[in-house]
Amino acid sequence: MKHIIKTSSWGLALISLYFLLTCTFAEAQTTYCNPMDIDYKYNFEQLNENISYRSGADPVIINHKNEYFLFVTISGGYWHSKDMLHWKYLTANRWPFEDMCAPAAVSVRDTLFLFQSTFESRPILYSVAPEKGIWEFYNRWTPRLPKDIGPWDPALFHDADTDKWYMYWGSSNVYPIFGSELDYSKRLAFKGQYQAMFWLNQYEHGWERFGPNHSDPFKPFTEGAWMTKHKGKYYLQYGAPGTEYNVYANGTYVGNSPLGPFTYAPYNPVSYKPGGFATGAGHGNTFQDNYGNYWNTGTTWIGLNWGMERRIVMHPAGFDKDGQMFANTRFGDFPHKMPSKTWSGKGDELFTGWMLLSYKKPVTASSTLDSNAAAKITDENPRTFWAAKQNKPGETLTIDLQTEQDIKAIQINYTDYKSNIFDNKPEKVYTQFKILTSKDGQNWELASDLSTEPKRDRPCAYIELAKPVRARYVRYEHIYAASPILAISEYRIFGNGTGTAPQTPKTFTAARQKDARNADLKWEKVPGATGYNVLWGIAQDKLYQTYQFWNDEPDTFELRALNVGVPYFFAIEAFNENGVSKMSEVVSVK
Template identity: 55%
Template sequence: MIRTTCTLAALLLFAQPVMASERTTYINPLDIDYRYNFEQMNEKISYRTGADPVIVLHKGTYYLFQTLADGYWKSDNLIEWDFVTPSRWPFESIVAPAVISDGETLYIMQSHTRVSSLLKSTDPASGKLDFWVRRTPPVPTAVPEGQEDKIRPDQVQPSPWDPGLFIDDDGKWYMYWGSSNVYPIYGIEMTPEPFAYKGEPKKFIWLQPEKHGWERFGQDHSGTLANGTPIKPFTEGAWMNKVNGKYYLQYGAPGTEYNVYGNGVYVGDNPLGPFTYADYNPVAYKPGGFVEGAGHGSTFQDKYGNYWNTGTPWIGYNWTFERRIDMMPAKFYDDGQMAVSARFADFPQYMPTAKIDDPDALFTGWMLLSYRKTAVASSVQGEFTADRTTDEDPRTFWLAGSAKPGETLTLDLGAAKTVRAIQVNYTDYKSGIYEDRTGIYTEFKLESSLDGKTWTHLADTGEDKRDRPNAYFELPAPVKARYVRYVHGHIAAPNLAISDLRVFGSAEGAAPMKPGGLTVVRDADPRQARISWKPVKGAVGYNVRWGIKPDRLTLTYQKWADEGTAFDLRALTVGVGYYVAVEAFNESGVSVLSQVVKLP
């Protein structure tokens, strides 16, 4: 196995061909068999979804839990994930779980409204789960059942919804929770066995959208629903990490239904506060590109000591809460700042096998070759044409005339390019209700050609009969190709629909020139600023990068070149100064970063 070092030069060694069995990269959304959700059964619609992820390292194995799955996943390397069918599972399934390991036992706590059973395991790889708690006690000072509309200041939300569990260095246990646009994030000390609350909950985090621009609800923080109705933002997904003696209480905001869902953090010196809002918020934020949204997840360390932050990207076609799972590298700087790298987070990334210092260095440099390229299909239904598979929008898709084997989707990359990886993203379109999971799997193959006539095998799903709604293939060696073709085999759904066939690699030529003419003007509303720059010839897109230090531009908003070179950044905090820069990218690489401009 090739080993990762802390330098970008060493990482570039990964670009050499590897054995077919050795995957060194991953992509977002994660390539797992997302389970079908039936929350719209009254409309006879089902769809694959995942949200609110927790990843825990337990006895050398990673375990991934999420909302409304009928089990969980395990992995040895954070790349390949195998589903585990548990021996028992809550009757109401699991929503926004809290999972923690004390080294010997893995504890699983789902969100619940009043009382619930909780689970644990000393051998989660086998799927054997035992009861941790058969009936949870009520939260102290909770609003009485049926009186939720009569809450007093001394009362708390009547359930530990979206819980997060934390074990401090001294062995004491704590729980944090909250999911509301009325209630705050809470915290309390507790004992695990018997499961009991100690004292009364403390109230920690209320959203302040009047000060924190990124906490405003809606598309690009519009403050409204899609129909223009004003709405208060939501806070949820509490999570705690202790790093270098500091306590990082994280939370998701302002709502999972739009592109700006992110994670913020408050920092304190004690597990129950007081906590101070971090000026560099949000810490995890990805409002642009194919994968949009990064809120409500977990922060964990891998086997090598690297930090990662998981989150919940938004799909939202079948239902507003149709979502996926992402995972992005994180870092805690020596001065205490927490940061999560979303730069090219939906392009292939290397998976480190050693401690790294720079999360941005995990980007492979494999560029997107398929944006707005010509696509043709063997058949089409209605307005759902093949060109929708290259627009980098998970809510638009090609719909084939049938779901029979042999349907094809072909991309013309415009010229011979070096192909390194391919991602196939399915859409659930008028999917039915599935009583039997044995037929729920995807099967297809990928082919390439230089002339559109002679085709060569690239990859296929193989004999593993599992569902892969966001299938990712890292090719064992670079392949020269102008055309890439998807050849359909099987899906469980009655309709074959693909949102995006994404091709990554490199084109001949040079990276774009450095962007010039950058101007940044803070609005009369200091929560937002107008950012503009001069177009760069040949650019496919731009990364607008900003942060609170000129040498630490930790946040990124990806914009496509055909969207223009000006936009309103609405994620700023009142009273905080920023630094802004822009980089351009094309199919050959990434430009030098522009001049860094101060935004007072």
């Protein structure tokens, strides 16, 4: 303080200008990138196995009085945001004593309600000032249900048109999704008997089959109930077939009343992202932002330290003119604009057009521990990683883009490799680094410096540059990470090359198998392409599903996500560092 007091007027002016520029830079962010850039917490589910890792799953984002609140499994608190770009972690005066899995939350008038997954009697909390972390007991317990029934993975729903309350729940490969009306006059106790809403049916719904790319005959799991009312229809959302696979998705049943009967939507799943870096989109919720746009949140799979190691994603969503629910996962882990108005169509306008520049590009590291080579940071696989010999300032990773390109954003994804951290103390758990760029690999310019920002943990740090930088080399320079070993799974660079977008694949075929849940896809590779998006849906103008492939992968694929008795339409597009081709002609399969 004494030093500040004695600083000259000129010095004070410089300090004021610095903080003004820092704040302006932070406020200038207009884009986001999945996985979400929040300070994921070290997870204690496997504490007895002495496994330390950061994780976040089963998200619920609530728009409460035009501000946003994010609740995540086992995080010791929750997040608050005014713009869905900058999230502040909050702790509460009251919190479920054992922390909470897959929480339920709902905003009703001036009050935010919160309830944890449980097999025992537990209280519902409420807050009229959640931005301050102030919570009180709405009731002291909910009635206990029979063994194994729940309510685990609950969802609270208030029907504003009738002023009635409901709860939905279920997390099992044996039991269905359940539902029950709640009695508001009795502090939201169960009203009458709970009812089965629906079971999974992997014999007719290909995407509900378990395993990677739905390849495992093991009985699948359903969980993550959520209710959305839209134009008088009730959309009961659920997650399947398992959180630890790339095909984790959200589906929906549709009914005319909150407790059904419900009809399976033929266009399922509604949110599905099996390809790319952040795979999986299941078990989340659907909400509207301040402009009326819909969003669908979900859980993406990491699965390196433990099968349940995960992160959070959110995708533009909506309902088309025919009432079909969808979520847009096309380029779903590339930078997207945060909207400042109502979007049209399926939200493609939110995609920035910033392409991935770093895929399989050469990397040089200052040091390497064991076989964790630097090349693994550009393979778009969160389960491979580079590790430095020491976690010390000055360790570097330098990517050679091979030509000068316009760099617009960076994402650094850290890995918890042999971590020994079992607390989340902010004075210890934070990340800092610099990003430098160069045209010749000799002369470097600073593009971003996280040491000038308030300290916080950023396991999936996303940096939108204030303006594009033309460069060939992009360097990560390490400053601090709490883990004993510095490890990074993916160093992703986004922007635009100076060449042309690839041509549309000339041939693309889709053939349904005898098992109608499957279709064989084949396309002709395009020179200069980095990858392809296969798009499909139940009508030519409803190609809401996307499966992303890389050009160095095979040009054939068995898609195992279809519904029996539903005709489909398919198309393909190619992309590279310069842009995206036109979509191919649509082909139909019966």
